[in-house]
Amino acid sequence: MNSTPCLTGLTRGELLDIMTQWGEKPYRAQQIWSWVHVKLASDIEGMTDLSKDFRQRLGERFTLCRPKVRSRRISRDKTIKWLLELEDEACVEMVFIPETDRGTLCVSSQVGCSLSCPFCHTGTRRLERNLRVEEIVDQVVLARSEVAVEGGRVTNVVLMGMGEPLYNYDAVVKAVRIMMDANGLAIGSRKITLSTAGVVPRLVDVGRDLGVNLAISLHGVRDELRDRLVPLNKKFNLKALRQAVLAYPLKSGRRVTWEYVMLEGINDTEEDARELVRYLKGIPSKVNLIPFNPWPGTTFVPSTMERIQRFQEIVGQAGLVTVIRDRRGEDIEAACGQLVG
Numbered sequence: 646m647n648s649t650p651c652l653t654g655l656t657r658g659e660l661l662d663i664m665t666q667w668g669e670k671p672y673r674a675q676q677i678w679s680w681v682h683v684k685l686a687s688d689i690e691g692m693t694d695l696s697k698d699f700r701q702r703l704g705e706r707f708t709l710c711r712p713k714v715r716s717r718r719i720s721r722d723k724t725i726k727w728l729l730e731l732e733d734e735a736c737v738e739m740v741f742i743p744e745t746d747r748g749t750l751c752v753s754s755q756v757g758c759s760l761s762c763p764f765c766h767t768g769t770r771r772l773e774r775n776l777r778v779e780e781i782v783d784q785v786v787l788a789r790s791e792v793a794v795e796g797g798r799v800t801n802v803v804l805m806g807m808g809e810p811l812y813n814y815d816a817v818v819k820a821v822r823i824m825m826d827a828n829g830l831a832i833g834s835r836k837i838t839l840s841t842a843g844v845v846p847r848l849v850d851v852g853r854d855l856g857v858n859l860a861i862s863l864h865g866v867r868d869e870l871r872d873r874l875v876p877l878n879k880k881f882n883l884k885a886l887r888q889a890v891l892a893y894p895l896k897s898g899r900r901v902t903w904e905y906v907m908l909e910g911i912n913d914t915e916e917d918a919r920e921l922v923r924y925l926k927g928i929p930s931k932v933n934l935i936p937f938n939p940w941p942g943t944t945f946v947p948s949t950m951e952r953i954q955r956f957q958e959i960v961g962q963a964g965l966v967t968v969i970r971d972r973r974g975e976d977i978e979a980a981c982g983q984l985v986g
């Protein structure tokens with residue numbers, strides 16, 4: 646793999662240090678930073694307010710390594726899914742979901758995934774490797790520049806694409822810090838959501854290091870059931886998960902999002918709904934009921950809309966905010982769990 650570091654993988658502080666070492670004025674760092682994160686430059690050559698000599702020097706030590714767009718599909722509902730090819734030809738997917746008042750980008754954190762949740766299409770692939778910092782940040786940079794062309798805007802980021810972000814912790818934390826930089830991509834911590842299957846020991850760390858919104862892939866509230874649906878539960882069970890979430894430093898007015906994929910005959914009964922209510926007692930929560938998105942070869946079946954609505958009623962009556970997630974991008978296999986690269 647190319648070992649020349651990429652500019653998008655640097656924090657502003659690191660860039661500043663490098664410029665100081667090079668004997669440059671601090672504003673050089675600001676100029677470069679702004680080209681990369683605000684003007685979304687795609688090459689160093691185009692940074693025209695830097696002298697030719699300086700651009701050459703910069704180009705000898707750094708690259709701007711946008712991933713290649715292998716394919717790009719636009720859904721009827723305007724959801725966009727990209728298949729991105731990285732330097733070593735590994736592929737990851739990224740999805741943009743435009744809404745009236747915002748635009749959410751769903752980014753990947755790993756190539757493949759190690760968790761093997763049986764209902765998730767990504768889970769049928771082994772973990773190939775972690776994404777590097779720049780490969781995570783580049784997804785936002787690339788999407789920002791591509792959707793801007795159509796007048797769209799990436800305002801929110803969810804780490805809900807391929808992979809388990811908390812199993813690529815250091816890279817994810819650094820990438821998110823770069824995205825949050827107020828002089829750059831400037832996506833605030835309230836607009837970033839990290840989704841995890843529940844890597845319990847890391848929840849304390851994310852709370853301290855990032856303080857972003859938290860989404861937990863729950864899917865079942867009995868250990869015996871959740872062990873099957875989210876095998877990570879065998880390591881970190883429901884009780885440990887609940888305690889860790891209770892201790893998470895939520896921003897004021899924020900709730901934890903619980904993802905619950907509705908699987909017919911598996912986790913969708915009225916009793917399941919009541920158990921869910923008991924499990925969430927005392928935690929400021931929002932429940933996201935996700936209609937199961939089938940994929941070729943799966944044996945799971947989506948719950949009927951009646952079941953999902955009944956489930957929603959029970960959870961809602963208990964005072965919990967409960968939404969049935971839209972199947973955005975379903976026609977282009979961009980919906981939850983349909984990402985395989």
Ligand code: SAH
Nearest residue numbers: 765805809840841842862904937938981982
């Ligand atoms: N590993 C992290 C990030 C992936 S998020 C996590 O588990 O949270 C992807 C979300 O889509 C998770 O909530 C996952 O459980 C859900 N999902 C996976 N496959 C799905 C499917 N076929 N239909 C609906 N949701 C699915």
